[in-house]
Amino acid sequence: MHQILLNIAIYLTAAIIVVTLSKRLGFGSVLGYLVAGTLLGPYVLGFVGDPESILHFAEFGVVIMLFLIGLELKPHKLWSLRRAILGIGGAQVVLTAALLSGVLVALGVAWRESLLIGLALALSSTAIVLQTLEERGILNSGVGQNTFAVLLFQDIAVIPMLAVIPLLAVSGGDGAAAAGHGNLLANLPEYLQALVMLGVIAGIILVGRYLLRPVFRVVADANLPELFTGFVLLIVVAVTLGMMAIGLSPALGAFIAGVVLAESEFRHEIEADLNPFKGLLMGLFFLSVGAGINYPLLAESPLIIAGCVVGLMLVKFLVLKLVGNLFGFNPSERTLFGISLAQGGEFAFVISATALSLSALSAARAEMLNLVVAMSMVGTTLLFMAFDQWKKRAPHTAPNYDTPPFSPLGGVIIAGYGRFGQIIGRLLTSQNVPITILDSSPGQVDLVRRFGNQVFYGDASRHSLLEQAGAKQARLLVVAVDNAAKALEIVDTAQHHFPALQIVCRAVDRNHAYQLMQHKVTAIRRETFHSALKLGEDALLALGQSAEDAARHTQLFGEHDQHTLETLAEVWGDEKRYGVAVHQNLDNLRRVLEVDRSESSRR
Missing domain, CATH: 1.20.1530.20 (Na+/H+ antiporter like fold)
Known part of the structure; x- marks a missing residue:
């Protein structure tokens, strides 16, 4: 021995x-x-x-x-x-x-x-x-x-x-x-x-x-x-x-x-x-x-x-x-x-x-x-x-090697296939985009598999699993897991080992969105923001605002909030500067809404 x-x-x-x-x-x-x-x-x-x-x-x-x-x-x-x-x-x-x-x-x-x-x-x-x-x-x-x-x-x-x-x-x-x-x-x-x-x-x-x-x-x-x-x-x-x-x-x-x-x-x-x-x-x-x-x-x-x-x-x-x-x-x-x-x-x-x-x-x-x-x-x-x-x-005699638009392993990898990931998956499938699904829940994998989806069990933050799922050939990685720390792990792994891979991410909250923005991923969507915004518009309608006013106020608020998110991301981590920036953005929002109300009253 x-x-x-x-x-x-x-x-x-x-x-x-x-x-x-x-x-x-x-x-x-x-x-x-x-x-x-x-x-x-x-x-x-x-x-x-x-x-x-x-x-x-x-x-x-x-x-x-x-x-x-x-x-x-x-x-x-x-x-x-x-x-x-x-x-x-x-x-x-x-x-x-x-x-x-x-x-x-x-x-x-x-x-x-x-x-x-x-x-x-x-x-x-x-x-x-x-x-x-x-x-x-x-x-x-x-x-x-x-x-x-x-x-x-x-x-x-x-x-x-x-x-x-x-x-x-x-x-x-x-x-x-x-x-x-x-x-x-x-x-x-x-x-x-x-x-x-x-x-x-x-x-x-x-x-x-x-x-x-x-x-x-x-x-x-x-x-x-x-x-x-x-x-x-x-x-x-x-x-x-x-x-x-x-x-x-x-x-x-x-x-x-x-x-x-x-x-x-x-x-x-x-x-x-x-x-x-x-x-x-x-x-x-x-x-x-x-x-x-x-x-x-x-x-x-x-x-x-x-x-x-x-x-x-x-x-x-x-x-x-x-x-x-x-x-x-x-x-x-x-x-x-x-x-x-x-x-x-x-x-x-x-x-x-x-x-x-x-x-x-x-x-x-x-x-x-x-x-x-x-x-x-x-x-x-x-x-x-x-x-x-x-x-x-003799470059003129060399063959022209074309890479197919989608690899046989799939055009898009979706990491996490709960309620959020399923909506994305169904949309992509409706457009005939091939998807490969990774999920760490055996029960969810078994359930999704019954409907004929190509889904595999595993931890998507592992480099070896992403490679087996076709990350080298894939066009896009969708990170749809509901755990902020795990999502960041997946992004870190993907960016380190597959730098050419585009990444779009689900953000579970505002702090998570800041972290993802620092990673410079392709796109970020906060999981509750847009649905909450639309429900807020419905609330304004129920309170008696016209459909036009409710839609305009909702749009103004949404645009301002997105601008605020991008602005605050630059100072996130510096408590003092972050606090000052938050108050400044709240004041800006009040002024925007006051201007909008005064313009509405003159119409």
């Missing part, structure tokens, strides 16, 4: 330094983790001699990633991208895997290993590609969305790839024996094993659909964020243990559980809670992979490794160009599409480690595979840098 904790401490220290430097240099976080792991591993500095001890723990990050991928796969999203996912994604994976496997067989590699390596190398790096496209502002362009669809298909394809590895394992190997260790079904007939496995998968689906949602409501009602996070982690751990106990991939179980919960109103909160764990564990995973890569192999056979890396990227680039041509991409889009997905992906490490443990892949092949994938990731960053230089020299 002491050694594991020491290893983790060393890894985290290196990650903070190297990954930060890597991000500053524009190489991305995944590459930084791999480099940090390499420096610390047994082949360079030797601070960590047993990366396997960290790798086994960090593999839980892969399980969490698959769970989160499942959460993203809502039916309507899949349907809107069906052509790109199944057509473009399917063509890319099948053609790439077939071509690479064929080349390896022709070079004398056994067909089982050739197929596994071909499948692993057909995948690309979701982390590197999405981050790179987002940094360049083209993720929402046509080619960006098609690239995302291919990555989505690849993420789904990982599941059957992991499932097929045991079928390709060499029977009687140590890995196969290890795989059977702890399998509660090992002594059962094969047909019973299959029935139990199907039963467990069906159980995950049924429990997720009918039991977890009410339990989530009970946990959320406790209003303890740490309890909610603990329950989410418990679900993932329980599914992992259950799948391991019957000899199935934990990633498969986590993926299924995620898909089942994709329609849950708690989806965004679950994502926000798990993302830090996923990021940390995936970082440790990449560090461990970097530490385990056999760099002496690179020194021994640099030309062979370089040839493999260039060959991999060239084959994938040509396949992607072909697929892009078949699906109507223009030349510039085909080039960017090919560069984006030409590298090997992080799941190649997962497939390599799994295949090695099951004796489906030899240690030498696994080390070569990991090294080639890591080098291809370096190559991709260099290709993107070259592509950027090419665009600068």
Whole structure:
């Protein structure tokens, strides 16, 4: 335990330094983790001699990633991208895997290993590609969305790839024996094993659909964020243990559980809670992979490794160009599409480690595979840098990337959906403006959801939840919560992390309005002011004033009060100046009303 904790401490220290430097240099976080792991591993500095001890723990990050991928796969999203996912994604994976496997067989590699390596190398790096496209502002362009669809298909394809590895394992190997260790079904007939496995998968689906949602409501009602996070982690751990106990991939179980919960109103909160764990564990995973890569192999056979890396990227680039041509991409889009997905992906490490443990892949092949994938990731960053230089020299040939007016995640986010927020939501919906609703009351979320609204449970003051709700792509954030302190928290978070996002706010009282004005939000409306003003107009009518006089007096008072609010906001916080300004504004109001009365009497 002491050694594991020491290893983790060393890894985290290196990650903070190297990954930060890597991000500053524009190489991305995944590459930084791999480099940090390499420096610390047994082949360079030797601070960590047993990366396997960290790798086994960090593999839980892969399980969490698959769970989160499942959460993203809502039916309507899949349907809107069906052509790109199944057509473009399917063509890319099948053609790439077939071509690479064929080349390896022709070079004398056994067909089982050739197929596994071909499948692993057909995948690309979701982390590197999405981050790179987002940094360049083209993720929402046509080619960006098609690239995302291919990555989505690849993420789904990982599941059957992991499932097929045991079928390709060499029977009687140590890995196969290890795989059977702890399998509660090992002594059962094969047909019973299959029935139990199907039963467990069906159980995950049924429990997720009918039991977890009410339990989530009970946990959320406790209003303890740490309890909610603990329950989410418990679900993932329980599914992992259950799948391991019957000899199935934990990633498969986590993926299924995620898909089942994709329609849950708690989806965004679950994502926000798990993302830090996923990021940390995936970082440790990449560090461990970097530490385990056999760099002496690179020194021994640099030309062979370089040839493999260039060959991999060239084959994938040509396949992607072909697929892009078949699906109507223009030349510039085909080039960017090919560069984006030409590298090997992080799941190649997962497939390599799994295949090695099951004796489906030899240690030498696994080390070569990991090294080639890591080098291809370096190559991709260099290709993107070259592509950027090419665009600068030939700007007229660069594609025009258009961002859609509304992101798929929604044009407006409404934080707080009580009586105030509902009126705003209904108005926006009547104008066909897509809205995403966030509310921290499980009961309110459940009630609003029954009417077909896209509403999610969570605390909108959390940066991670706003990001999951689409704050980067949204046009507007409406802060309609009834708690002044919480509203200010939401505004602070949104302005800090999403400075381009417009914000309109509900002010619960005058002091709250002053605070919001200091934050310079787009617009502020006091929650009771306008309704009270209109009721005051009705009172004047009831007291005998004409409709014209009542409306004019009400308008004068409203305009003066708004002017007063803006004036007093400048001195709010200075008690002495504020008191003087209040008296001056009251005197001004009396004079305005006296002038109005005298003018009315002369009419």
